Amino acid sequence: MSTYHANEKGYYGEFGGAFIPEMLYPNTEELRQNYIKIMEDPGFKAEFDQLLKDYVGRPTPLYFAKRLSDKYRTKIYLKREDLCHTGAHKVNNTIGQILMAKKLGKNRIIAETGAGQHGVATATVCALMGIECVVYMGEKDIARQAPNVARMKMLGATVRPALSGSRTLKDATNEAIRDWINNPVNTHYIIGSVVGPHPYPDMVARFQSVISEEIKWQLLEKEGRDYPDFVIACVGGGSNAAGAYYHYLDRPEVGIIAVEAAGKGVHSGESAATSALGRVGIIHGSKTLLMQTQDGQITEPYSISAGLDYPGVGPMHAHLYRSGRGEFISITDDEAMTAGLMVSQMEGIIPAIETSHAFAIFDHRRFRPDDIIVINLSGRGDKDLSTYIDYFKL
């Protein structure tokens, strides 16, 4: 039996559940009772698959990165989620959730966003369906991800700044949850990662699981077997990673590697390396590992990458870490930026800074020449150009 997927109460080992105020109970309960039924409905599946194909541009290629493979003397494949419409894996989930919202009869969508990728992906599907969209974004992230703010506005969404706390992703999530409390009947909250109360982590993981579903047949075509030796992804909340791991979670022959943001160094006080620094606690309705003070106050994280700047990690990942199933590595801002430039110039692909963290792994860990490695290239770097350019003084 599966050990690394959520059980019916939304627990991954000791992590997960739904630690929500009663105000959110009816909304999450409605979702909990319906999500699997809706997702397994053939009509829903057909509509989801068709939009992924015709609108998102799936399947995304699995590309053999020859120059990188030569450099690191191993076989590196890139799963090109950066080629999804809107530029990251986030849209797999928003397509799924907008269809879910329609099935539940909701006519207003809210979302939180860090890097703006999830905000853009949400604004996009709302435009597609003609549904009102409000996106909460930390004031600090609004400043450092300006192109995505402009895109959301262009797509017709309202972007509301989160002004409390660290003014980043965690605070945007708080604001979105408050909005949901204030609008319990007509509104669906499209969470952007495998975080939040049950059933969100499981639902988002299922929508993202298309990533590893494709990797399986793509590898079979290219390598004659449907699994790699290692699958590697960056982890903010953990949705691109959950999608890339999903069909391999219970296959011990596949090594799972999660890359977190160490910011200026794991112990510098400016970091978002949750597995290394976190303790068990509750954030945004989920029991998981999170960065907090001795007293249980949630700590303000730091990463150069807005999409990894989150003090928690999804409960699936907390369990992968605790159980030893996953190997967790943290990468500093500098290492990630250097890797991002390297990939740009060796493969002609400018990765999102989030993804660049995953590419920095080769300086930390060796692989065998015949290992087959899949890196989930979660997003493209267009949104990060000004950060790259400032950093490298290009």
Next chain:
Amino acid sequence: MNRINKKLNEPGKLLSIYFTAGYPKMADTVHIIQELEKNGVDMVEIGLPFSDPLADGPTIQQSSTAALRNGMTTEKLFAQLKDIRKTVSIPLILMGYFNPMLQYGVEAFCEKCNDIGIDGIIMPDLPLDVYLEEYETTFKKFGLINVFLITPQTSDDRIRQIDKASQGFIYMVSSASVTGSKTGFGKTQTEYFDRIASLKLHNPQIVGFGINNADTFQQATGKAKGAIIGSAFIKYLTEKGVANIGDFIKTIRPL
């Protein structure tokens, strides 16, 4: 008998006040509680500040942030309240979010509450099923009443389950909102108040969220046993300080 139950058995409507411990100043906690009792307040909810108060609007968020900045912690709050029962006899309830309690250790937290003379706990994000499965025994062992919330969206079935699990009162959130966001009660609230009254629950109800003056206090306590004021009191403290707390209470319910 727990002080909360004793108070609920008294005739008349109850006025309960919420404030954030350590706000406006770190050392204000005990003084505020004493003043509230002196001015006829029936029950006090002492807010343990949290960095990420999901169910709270800007007023309580701001007071929590300020209290944390003032240095408030669970340990320090317990230290401030150490001798509270020498001067205060009304029921005291600790209200906060579950994570700080979890980090302190649920058992140790409850034991400390019992030592001090705290009567009840309100943790909005400790859900009913988790409480019943994992923590009810501990709360009961230390004589603590756990208070659950209901909202206009809570189904009758669930309200009955909550009623069954409750041993003091039910916290009726007046409208679908975070704290401090609505002013005045409309038809939706009247219908909701009527609906709850018609359920004839075992536990009395106390209404909270959106009560900010004599009018809303009257409306809220028409059918319910009492009402809780939070944001309006915090706003008063922010503007006028802690010197004349009685002036605020008089605007709600003259002595």
